[in-house]
Amino acid sequence: MQTQQTATRTVQQKTTTGTTGASGDFASYLQNAVEQAPASGRTYTLNGKGIPTDLAAYGNGKVPANALEPVGDTRHKLWAPAAESLTRMIADAKKDGVTIGITDSYRPYAEQVDLAKRKGLYSQGGLAAKPGTSEHGWGMAADLDMNAKALAWVRENGAKYDFYNTAARESWHWGYKPKTV
Ligand SMILES: [Zn+2]
Numbered sequence: 001m002q003t004q005q006t007a008t009r010t011v012q013q014k015t016t017t018g019t020t021g022a023s024g025d026f027a028s029y030l031q032n033a034v035e036q037a038p039a040s041g042r043t044y045t046l047n048g049k050g051i052p053t054d055l056a057a058y059g060n061g062k063v064p065a066n067a068l069e070p071v072g073d074t075r076h077k078l079w080a081p082a083a084e085s086l087t088r089m090i091a092d093a094k095k096d097g098v099t100i101g102i103t104d105s106y107r108p109y110a111e112q113v114d115l116a117k118r119k120g121l122y123s124q125g126g127l128a129a130k131p132g133t134s135e136h137g138w139g140m141a142a143d144l145d146m147n148a149k150a151l152a153w154v155r156e157n158g159a160k161y162d163f164y165n166t167a168a169r170e171s172w173h174w175g176y177k178p179k180t181v
Helices: 002-019 023-036 080-095 109-119 148-161
Strands: 101-104 141-145 163-165 173-176
Touching (some): 080 148, 080 163
Antiparallel strands (some): 101 141, 141 173, 163 173
């Protein structure tokens, strides 16, 4: 868990680099970055298409389980920074008396194909992404199990954790969109 937290901070540090031009700020950034660098030396970034750089070579829906991180103590897995952020969001919601469950997270390609058959393509009025394009296929989205109170909480607070309702007809679908690209 410590590694995941560190990784998330590293991603956030990158935001700072992008917005600071002054050399003094960069020096302090560098110091922070060194202090917060994960023990593994691993950093997480998104490529120009918004896809996790460390997962891109696997392909959408073809990411091995050990390249993903669990969300809290659930069976659900996401890209490491997304898993860490969602873990924090669920814990913070709990402190507010709000329960957020997870219905679905990383979705393998074969499941994307099955879902498209059963629920239709989003572009045609259905509820499934074209197989191979789903945010779930990169571990970058979770379908959340929420009552009305929880949905209101996530709508108000999701952005603090870089989670956004990225499918207009699916109030349960929350994509991870860190402000680093
Ligand atoms: Zn979804």
